[in-house]
Amino acid sequence: MSDKETARTLLRTHGQTFAEEAGIRLxxxxxxxxxxxxxxxxxxxxxxxxxxxxxxxxxxxxxxxxxxxxxxxxxxxxxxxxxxxxxxxxxxxxxxxxxxxxxxxxxxxxxxxxxxxxxxxxxxxxxxxLLTEIPGIGPTGADIFLREVQGIWPEVHPYLDAKTLQGAERLGLPADPRSLARLVKREETPALAAGLIRAALDKAVAEDVREAAGSGS
The missing domain is CATH 1.10.340 (Endonuclease III; domain 1)
Known part of the structure; x- marks a missing residue:
């Protein structure tokens, strides 16, 4: 499976942004x-x-x-x-x-x-x-915000931080933000980031992606 195919499968199976999941039309x-x-x-x-x-x-x-x-x-x-x-x-x-x-x-x-x-x-x-000056928003919170907002604030793109790169490595994808961003459309980058985070947090996501790609679903 090529890197682009892996990225497409990840988007299809685990690519809902966290904002979408929370009902936020960003x-x-x-x-x-x-x-x-x-x-x-x-x-x-x-x-x-x-x-x-x-x-x-x-x-x-x-x-x-x-x-x-x-x-x-x-x-x-x-x-x-x-x-x-x-x-x-x-x-x-x-x-x-x-x-x-x-x-x-x-x-x-x-x-x-x-x-x-x-x-x-x-x-x-x-x-x-500036984000980390808001009470309760530390470096992790700032990264989460920037990963999701890059779809509407062009200057932030591509925002694929260290945690997303962990997910990329688990999926066998390039651990480089610009190389990763080129695998999807610009507006899909927040969804790619969300999928990569899920892969970083859960080993089963990588297996899901491989199975989905193998079945063609």
């Missing part, structure tokens, strides 16, 4: 970008991705879809939404981080994540630094 507007930021925070904890995704849905369902609504919610309302999603191990600390992060985003950027993009002015390393 576009360059404040609300979906904020929801992605929250999802990145949740995914960066030592907790199952499925729980983080369900919790992101619960927060949105409780009306906390933008920084202003997150900041105006009470701490207990945030805790309750986190618990509904199954995020109980980290609920109290995370409820505080979400409130503090929303306040900071409102104070510095008027609640608009695009303010960080504007301040970074095309410098992806600077953008990553």
């Amino acid at each position: 576009k360059d507007t404040p609300q979906p970008l904020y929801r992605l930021l929250v999802l990145a925070l949740l995914l960066s904890a030592r907790i199952r991705a499925s729980v983080a995704v369900e919790t992101a849905r619960a927060l949105a369902g409780a009306g906390m879809k933008d920084a202003r609504r997150m900041a105006s919610a009470t701490w207990q309302e945030r805790v309750d939404a986190l618990g509904e999603g199954g995020y109980r191990r980290y609920d109290e600390r995370t409820a505080t981080q979400l409130g503090d992060g929303a306040e900071l985003l409102l104070e510095r950027y008027g609640g608009d994540v695009r303010g960080m993009r504007k301040e970074a002015d095309g410098d992806v390393d600077r953008l990553r630094e």
